[in-house]
Amino acid sequence: MTTVEDRPASPPAEAPRRRPNPLLALLRNSWRQLTSMRTALILLFLLAVAAIPGSVLPQRGVNPENVDRYFVEHPDLAPQLDRIGAFEVFGSVWFSAIYLLLFTSLVGCILPRMRDHVRALRARPPAAPKRMDRLPQHTVLEAPGAADPQAIAAVLRRRRWRVQVRGNEVSAEKGYLKETGNLLFHTSLVAVLIGVALGSWYGWHGNRLLVADEAFCNTRQQYAEAKLGPRVDSADLPPFCLTLDNFDARFLPSGQPESYRATVTVDRPDGSDRRTADFSVNSPLRLGSANVYLLGHGYAPILKYTDRYGRSQTSTVPFLTSGDANLTSEGVAAFPDANVDPATGRRDANQQVAFEGLYLPTAPDTAPFVSSRFPEERNPAVVLAAYRGNLGLDAGIPGSVYQLDRRQVTNGKLKQVGDRKLAPGETWTLDDGSKLEFLGTKRYVTLSVRHDPGEELMLGACVVLLVGLMGSLFGRRRRVWFRVTPPDSGSPTGGSSLVSAGGLPRTEHPGFAEEFASLVAAVRDDGRPDRRAREGVE
Amino acid sequence: MSAVSDQLVTFAILVYLVAMISHAVEYALGNVRAVSARITPARELVGAGVGGAGVDKVDGPVVDAPATTAPAGTPPSTRPSRSAGRARLAGRIAAGLTVLAAALHLGALVTRGIAADRMPWGNMYEFVLTVTWIGTAAWLVVLWKRPSLRRLGLFLTLVMVLLLAFAELKLYVPVVPLMPALQSYWFIIHVSTIVFSSGIFLLGVVPAVSFLLRNGYEQGRRSFPYTLARRLPGAADLERLTFALHAFSFPIFTFAVIAGAIWAEAAWGRAWGWDPKETWAFISWVVYAGYLHARATPSVRRNVATWIAVLGFLTVLMNLFGVNFFFTGLHSYAGVE
Ligand code: HEM
Numbered sequence: 111m112t113t114v115e116d117r118p119a120s121p122p123a124e125a126p127r128r129r130p131n132p133l134l135a136l137l138r139n140s141w142r143q144l145t146s147m148r149t150a151l152i153l154l155f156l157l158a159v160a161a162i163p164g165s166v167l168p169q170r171g172v173n174p175e176n177v178d179r180y181f182v183e184h185p186d187l188a189p190q191l192d193r194i195g196a197f198e199v200f201g202s203v204w205f206s207a208i209y210l211l212l213f214t215s216l217v218g219c220i221l222p223r224m225r226d227h228v229r230a231l232r233a234r235p236p237a238a239p240k241r242m243d244r245l246p247q248h249t250v251l252e253a254p255g256a257a258d259p260q261a262i263a264a265v266l267r268r269r270r271w272r273v274q275v276r277g278n279e280v281s282a283e284k285g286y287l288k289e290t291g292n293l294l295f296h297t298s299l300v301a302v303l304i305g306v307a308l309g310s311w312y313g314w315h316g317n318r319l320l321v322a323d324e325a326f327c328n329t330r331q332q333y334a335e336a337k338l339g340p341r342v343d344s345a346d347l348p349p350f351c352l353t354l355d356n357f358d359a360r361f362l363p364s365g366q367p368e369s370y371r372a373t374v375t376v377d378r379p380d381g382s383d384r385r386t387a388d389f390s391v392n393s394p395l396r397l398g399s400a401n402v403y404l405l406g407h408g409y410a411p412i413l414k415y416t417d418r419y420g421r422s423q424t425s426t427v428p429f430l431t432s433g434d435a436n437l438t439s440e441g442v443a444a445f446p447d448a449n450v451d452p453a454t455g456r457r458d459a460n461q462q463v464a465f466e467g468l469y470l471p472t473a474p475d476t477a478p479f480v481s482s483r484f485p486e487e488r489n490p491a492v493v494l495a496a497y498r499g500n501l502g503l504d505a506g507i508p509g510s511v512y513q514l515d516r517r518q519v520t521n522g523k524l525k526q527v528g529d530r531k532l533a534p535g536e537t538w539t540l541d542d543g544s545k546l547e548f549l550g551t552k553r554y555v556t557l558s559v560r561h562d563p564g565e566e567l568m569l570g571a572c573v574v575l576l577v578g579l580m581g582s583l584f585g586r587r588r589r590v591w592f593r594v595t596p597p598d599s600g601s602p603t604g605g606s607s608l609v610s611a612g613g614l615p616r617t618e619h620p621g622f623a624e625e626f627a628s629l630v631a632a633v634r635d636d637g638r639p640d641r642r643a644r645e646g647v648e
Numbered sequence: 649m650s651a652v653s654d655q656l657v658t659f660a661i662l663v664y665l666v667a668m669i670s671h672a673v674e675y676a677l678g679n680v681r682a683v684s685a686r687i688t689p690a691r692e693l694v695g696a697g698v699g700g701a702g703v704d705k706v707d708g709p710v711v712d713a714p715a716t717t718a719p720a721g722t723p724p725s726t727r728p729s730r731s732a733g734r735a736r737l738a739g740r741i742a743a744g745l746t747v748l749a750a751a752l753h754l755g756a757l758v759t760r761g762i763a764a765d766r767m768p769w770g771n772m773y774e775f776v777l778t779v780t781w782i783g784t785a786a787w788l789v790v791l792w793k794r795p796s797l798r799r800l801g802l803f804l805t806l807v808m809v810l811l812l813a814f815a816e817l818k819l820y821v822p823v824v825p826l827m828p829a830l831q832s833y834w835f836i837i838h839v840s841t842i843v844f845s846s847g848i849f850l851l852g853v854v855p856a857v858s859f860l861l862r863n864g865y866e867q868g869r870r871s872f873p874y875t876l877a878r879r880l881p882g883a884a885d886l887e888r889l890t891f892a893l894h895a896f897s898f899p900i901f902t903f904a905v906i907a908g909a910i911w912a913e914a915a916w917g918r919a920w921g922w923d924p925k926e927t928w929a930f931i932s933w934v935v936y937a938g939y940l941h942a943r944a945t946p947s948v949r950r951n952v953a954t955w956i957a958v959l960g961f962l963t964v965l966m967n968l969f970g971v972n973f974f975f976t977g978l979h980s981y982a983g984v985e
Pocket of ligand 1: 146212579941
């Protein structure tokens, strides 16, 4: 960013130096090259090409799981690709280099054009060329009596031309909006980039899952995954806490979701500023210091396990959905502290217990119980397999809380000891006399909490960008001149003065001929409406 | 209703096909001398329908061959040969058939929308159906304003037949309602503008490719693809139409992308996340910006600039089809092998 802002200041400073310093000459030449349209074109093209791998290869910022899978499937290629940033294309050195160069070129391009444009805005329309008939549009009309340049100027002014009268000559120019729009457009591109930079430096976000009636506070530790911009410290996170009071999902009879609504209580960690708020998928909770987005939802079965010594533990376990519209969800309830012998107080690492399986909000009436029939809880059931043995939690390898460690199963340290379907309120007695009771479920939501300080700037810049773009594309700069030759200067027409007119479109403007003709007609009719002037058409 | 829609699509494809054949007949019969004899001065092309500010007025001599009304009394000096007369008839029939096809096509869209009880933009099939319709509708507007460009209809109907047949065979899905995440007015705004601008870009490809052929032809190339352009309107006209359509569409596309970002912010918590769709929208946008730059740079030849516009449309197609085929689902990296 700094390069973008600072660089353009230097070249004008170089200009006054006269001594042919080869280094400076080189610099100046490079600068000219960089800020040429051709370079801009090439850089634009490069930017487009460089973005392609970002869509072909999995990206960490979009889908980290796919990146991991890619590493597994292409063990040789993946590390090489990783080294050149192919899994983080949009943050890679080469991608950044391209857009920074492009924006440097852009700034180098718009600064001089801004200066020129301000000059052009201040300047008066230039004097008429000697020979009007050399202009793309020209004509001569005959005006009875002495035609008045001021009257012609008035006609032009009425049509919003910028007019300058010099003696018997009228110069007029119109369409400054084109360049204004173009400069606005390009400047707002820079503003968008600044917005992006602000967001990535000073923004942060965190994701987590929140079960109904649970609360969490906005600290880094309480997120399952959090990312803070380089200029943000954990202590900078605004202090607030959220409690999920209620989650309401409505579905159409077909099972298609109709609406989601989460109700939360927001307060400060000390309990002050308490209030409740609602939000849903397309309308996030905007807290000012952060926005809370509802990303997903599901059910968390409440399971009570009573071990063989009669000690019970209750666990509310969020089961995750894997994209199934009827919310078939998977999860695992682990009880690593089960079967602690009350006599010795020792935990037996081979007597740990876990239940893995499915939760079906609407289970089918008959087997197989593998998928839910409806996303609402019409016939809820958990279908669980019980495992006993060593869960492998002490091995030091971080495992997912939503999955059993399969290695423990394959190497025989963890054994399946039965499976069953349970409706709420049902109890399953296992082979060793321990019991599992399915008490019911709670709702959970997955949330993303974000703060992006660049957003307002980007939005504003986008509005300006669009307005500028329209001006730039549809504006047309053009000039017209009128020169009045009074009757006494030897005109062959006797009592009439001749008005010669010329027009020059300064940008491509295929309709200019019509505009010029109607302008000339207006000037003519403004003089003497009763007399038809002889119009010299080329 | 949805069955009606399916049938209408089939009929529309058939009618486009017949229109295409009719255009081909016109093309085959067309007599260059008879056409160039009827040069009339400055006709104006105003606005491609909606908004319109983007479309240039074109002056200079252009070939005029009205599509709907026969000129009353052709001057003897420019009396067209019999085959040219038949060619014109074939061309008019083709234009009429295109109108009919567009009406059927619209009927298919409306019935599909009624069947689904929402805007018909919920999936790729409907998306292609809508984009192609916009392209045709915009073409009819252009044709109405500039009948002389009628011969481009051959390429347009060809594109329509190909795209619609592809949609029918490969993309068809039964009617389903919209997800809650899509139930946002920003979504409607975003999708309608994307569809609209894509339709105009699609139409823009027709004069772009025609220009590339015609330009080669005018520069004396007489080998195969260039000979196709023997009876096309003049290269300069085609080039201006290409630019007009792109200049008209680009701000709409820009707006559509911004609207998408606003919607994504509300729905997913981030305005821009570089998922494959967003990435390809970015690529298209940059390529089209490149086209506008190239066209504004005098040292870049017009055919180079036009190639960039064609490239831009390929990226739009990539976003429409490629991204959905290669990059979705769990194996979103599968496209790399
Ligand atoms: C960040 C990358 C850039 C983008 C996305 C971009 C985009 C655009 C677009 C869409 C236009 C079309 C508007 C019009 O035709 O008036 C345009 C015009 C223009 N751009 Fe850029 N631009 C970029 C960078 C640059 C740079 C680096 C330069 C200078 C070398 C430049 C100079 C111009 C000029 C002079 C025009 C006016 C062309 C005309 O006469 O119509 N742009 N730009």
